[in-house]
Amino acid sequence: MDQRSLEAAAKSGNIDLLYELIHEDPYVLNKIDNVPFVDTPLHVAAVAGQIEFAMEVMNLKPSFARKLNADGLSPLHLAVDHSHFWLVLEIVKVDPSLVRLKGRHGMTPLLFAVSRKNIDVISEFFLVCPESIVDANVNGENALHIAVKNDDQREGVVVKVLMGWILRLCQKDAERTETRVINRRDKDGNTALHLAASENNRQAMKLMLESSKINVNIENKNVLTVVDIAALHNNREMERKVKRHGGKRAVSLVGLKTTSELLGSQLTWKESRRTRKIRFFSSISEERRNALLVVVALIITAIYLSDRSPASRRRF
Template structure:
């Protein structure tokens, strides 16, 4: 029992509030039975007093604002004790509808967790004939265990074959895990400058563009807004400018996520820019056929570049399998004797 759990058990409301102000992360604490503060509050013999404590705890959880606040909320609200019961399971056993309503305010709560007996919250409410709890939980997506789709456990995932996508993602995370925050920021600045420079080339191409008042526009069949340069020069310019623009955009997306977050959330920031770039290229191109040739050429270069990168990764992978290090330390992943002894290099911070 930690001091916070003792305060919850003894219903010391003011002391619980002090814990929130001094160390808000202590809400994740649990005793040897796996019970956290929510379990203890729900199990209180006096439901009225336990409900008062639970209101304070839920107010604590819902007001967390630190970097990992969502993770903490998920861990606390879905914590299971030694019997596999969450605090919501206990509320269903005791027909505590008020406690159920309080915990269902959390958007991170999983109402379909099964305990060690294979029972969900709805199962418990049905067996105990607690209709109010059953209806409330069902409105939040609660289901009977028999109707749940079988999910993969951690052991199932670890024992399954490593897919190509998982392998690529793992290698990407490993390759970028050593990048410090300073280097990451510097690469983001460089990528941003490349995106800006290549996009500016589309807005102001070398030699300028024809306007509607120039003699070239219309008399020679040249459309207004197209580039003055020749078609061959335009194809070369658009091809390599597009390669630089797309590669810099891809690098920016990778650096923003670093394999830890889904890049899906960053797509809305770049998709409009990519469409605008493509449309601008069609506008300034001398004609549609030239634009198509330049776009196809850029696509071919990008595909070839991707194949070269894949081939290089394959070569490095084959080299890594060949045992030929100069010492046993290298075999074990160490490069110095200090690392083998567990001594951190000078200036290196162990996280």
């Protein structure tokens, strides 16, 4: 009876009924929480779009927000799936990390939103949880892979939003993040660029090639580069475009070392010097690093000004 009454309260958004049931049995929510995979009142409210009720339950039982139901979905997944935009916003206000919660097939709410082409939700997720851009599902597919597979080729709105975010990243590890996302390989070794070439998605390819961090010569598990795939589809225009960005056929990529060969090779003087520099800058505090950069900038400015002074010009 409690379960059915709770479900009815969640569907209708009846908060008074919720507390009546808690009065009758203070452990009513705990009993639900003890079940590993279950539709909690928060799940039911998420489907129904009952914002106030959902927030009340989330306040009483925060663990419900991370619980997956028998379909492997969290309340946030369900709110995205049912297009309850304002409920989605309220949930992530309370806990932004829920954007990265993995459900069925390793799909996060962000990846779910990308597959549903919900650009408003995608944009909000990036604002509250920017690190979610690196997440991938169990097949190794990140947001770009999923967008290329599901987006409309003519408009390419989702890919536009994703690349617009990636190219505007400004945080400390922005370049590394861009490199990780744009060159991520799925279970078949395909990057999003491979998929775009396979589907003749020119718009997506054009957008991704704007990234200076893109590696156009990655080989998939079939030992095919993007140029190879374009050639297989007899797409000369796309083949020429990728070649202009340094793209090559797989047979042309000779002499490249594997990771094991690289690690087993002798450390060069340049590599040793670079490693020491990186370790030094990594070990110092942010304040000291900024101070060093200011000093370097002042020295360069002083040298530049001295070179432009009348006295320095008379010497030549």
